[in-house]
Amino acid sequence: MNIVVLAKLVPDLVEELEIDDSGIALDMTWLRLIINELDDHAIEEAILLKERTGANVTVLAPDIEGVDDILFTAAAKGADRLIKIVGDYESGVNNLGLARVLTPVIKDLQPDLILAGVEAHEDLDGSIGPLLAGYLDLPFIGYVASIELEEGKATATKEYPGGLSAEMEVALPVVLGIQVADEPPRYVAVSKVRQAMKTAEIEELEAGDFDLSGGPTIDRMYQPEVGESATIIDGSLDDIADSLIGIFKELGVQ
Amino acid sequence: MNKDILVVIEHIRGEVADISYMMIAAARQLAETTEGEVLAVLMGSGVENLAGNLAADKVIYFEDPQLADFTSSTYQQTLEILISEVNPRAVILGHTSIGMEVASLLSAKSDLPLVSTCLSFSGENGLIKFTSQLYGGKILAEGLIPEPIALLTMVPGGYKPEDGQSSTPPLVTTAAPPQFTDLQISIKQYIEPETGDVDITLQPLLIAVGRGIQLEDNIEIAEELAEAIGGVVCASRPVVDQGWLPTSRLVGKSGYRVKPKVYLALGISGAPEHTEGIAGSETIIAINTDPAAPIFNIAKYGVVEDIFDLVPLLTEKIEES
Numbered sequence: 001m002n003i004v005v006l007a008k009l010v011p012d013l014v015e016e017l018e019i020d021d022s023g024i025a026l027d028m029t030w031l032r033l034i035i036n037e038l039d040d041h042a043i044e045e046a047i048l049l050k051e052r053t054g055a056n057v058t059v060l061a062p063d064i065e066g067v068d069d070i071l072f073t074a075a076a077k078g079a080d081r082l083i084k085i086v087g088d089y090e091s092g093v094n095n096l097g098l099a100r101v102l103t104p105v106i107k108d109l110q111p112d113l114i115l116a117g118v119e120a121h122e123d124l125d126g127s128i129g130p131l132l133a134g135y136l137d138l139p140f141i142g143y144v145a146s147i148e149l150e151e152g153k154a155t156a157t158k159e160y161p162g163g164l165s166a167e168m169e170v171a172l173p174v175v176l177g178i179q180v181a182d183e184p185p186r187y188v189a190v191s192k193v194r195q196a197m198k199t200a201e202i203e204e205l206e207a208g209d210f211d212l213s214g215g216p217t218i219d220r221m222y223q224p225e226v227g228e229s230a231t232i233i234d235g236s237l238d239d240i241a242d243s244l245i246g247i248f249k250e251l252g253v254q
Numbered sequence: 255m256n257k258d259i260l261v262v263i264e265h266i267r268g269e270v271a272d273i274s275y276m277m278i279a280a281a282r283q284l285a286e287t288t289e290g291e292v293l294a295v296l297m298g299s300g301v302e303n304l305a306g307n308l309a310a311d312k313v314i315y316f317e318d319p320q321l322a323d324f325t326s327s328t329y330q331q332t333l334e335i336l337i338s339e340v341n342p343r344a345v346i347l348g349h350t351s352i353g354m355e356v357a358s359l360l361s362a363k364s365d366l367p368l369v370s371t372c373l374s375f376s377g378e379n380g381l382i383k384f385t386s387q388l389y390g391g392k393i394l395a396e397g398l399i400p401e402p403i404a405l406l407t408m409v410p411g412g413y414k415p416e417d418g419q420s421s422t423p424p425l426v427t428t429a430a431p432p433q434f435t436d437l438q439i440s441i442k443q444y445i446e447p448e449t450g451d452v453d454i455t456l457q458p459l460l461i462a463v464g465r466g467i468q469l470e471d472n473i474e475i476a477e478e479l480a481e482a483i484g485g486v487v488c489a490s491r492p493v494v495d496q497g498w499l500p501t502s503r504l505v506g507k508s509g510y511r512v513k514p515k516v517y518l519a520l521g522i523s524g525a526p527e528h529t530e531g532i533a534g535s536e537t538i539i540a541i542n543t544d545p546a547a548p549i550f551n552i553a554k555y556g557v558v559e560d561i562f563d564l565v566p567l568l569t570e571k572i573e574e575s
Binding site for chain 2: 013118121122127133135155164166168180183215229231238241242252254
């Protein structure tokens, strides 16, 4: 059983985001990049499946600054093989472009199961998982919260709004978009990551030229007006607490 | 020149999802610019009645037992043929657990351009501009929707469901879907929402905790406040994914849509996935250290303070009074 997991780095939303001088892209100068949270769940799910079935786990990631860190961290968690796709990401690569480059790479790896976070907060041209499924001519199930593997097939639990889910059976190979792993992503000690840096190897594959066609062109990027509707309550903590209690009373909930 | 706007109606277990009406409202606006018609596409089995209040010019209803439950493959195969026949200017789908994956599959398989997370559109001289929500709602991006046929996935927030509803039933044409090929996905069963100790959709006062709560043990400060004031604690996705609260307390796109009198958001940034679930709240009050948090855009009252300083004090004062 071969599992391939896709992981990528995205801006950390805890940091303040700024638009660069072009007005159509984020200013990357001080931006902190972290693993797309849902990709982290996809890696966790792959490792859980490995522990249950003995599957072999390959983690595949675009070579963006910080990629070694996320790959070695995956190795420390139990990933068997690490691959980064080297290319020119400077001017931005959309999901269509990335999916087109990843398609032959994934075909060569002959996976039974391909996992990716179901979306990333920077997606503007669809999500990498179903785009890949389209190019690979494989079925896709997204918003998956749990996976069971059996001979030649997977049972995936897909989430719908309102807490409803559906158990879906699908023949392998399949691409699954992960919403959440069966268990929260495990913590891995820095010392184990350091050890992985010494023992694990990151393979490099060339992306070649990206074909970005089909993705939209951005003419303007901006931050929405903040606080348009909120009345900000300020003052000392004491005053604020009193004001809030006043509001609760007025609204009839206290 | 393509003119018509296709809208893929989302429904699950006999109910049309609100996003469908919002998409029709958006399509009406687009069709004005393109001088075309709004065509709603309904796929299912025995659900023709769901077309009744759609404010579309026409509804194309694909009736087939294999469309009774959603799978991305059957939807994609049906739409692929329909799009090639109709040649619409745009196809609008929800940015949801139904529409998002269908749109991406269609984009790859039919080589059609795709714009995701569209919040609103504007049209002038036949050109249509999209405004998309990125980076958890912190950034908006604008551009022209690509030619000649654009796939668009929509998030809620830009249009009202009422504007996509009509009391005059639209013209419905029933059609058979194509012969499906290579179907690999089958539904085994639906799993009902976990029934928790409380039904958060019925509570008048919800105390919601988000990522800002930082640690499982800190949820206690929200629980103490809830106990003092007579509210119930709920949470956004990161808190539930950590296993700190059960899914019966999950509010948002993938959880429950709540409609309390007061929604008190503690350390919640207000990502679109979450705010989708709280739009029905009468009053939202947000406490967050980040003055730029998108939650302040929809909150009626905001406090820029650390929840760990303010909430225990608030609890204490309520207990005293």
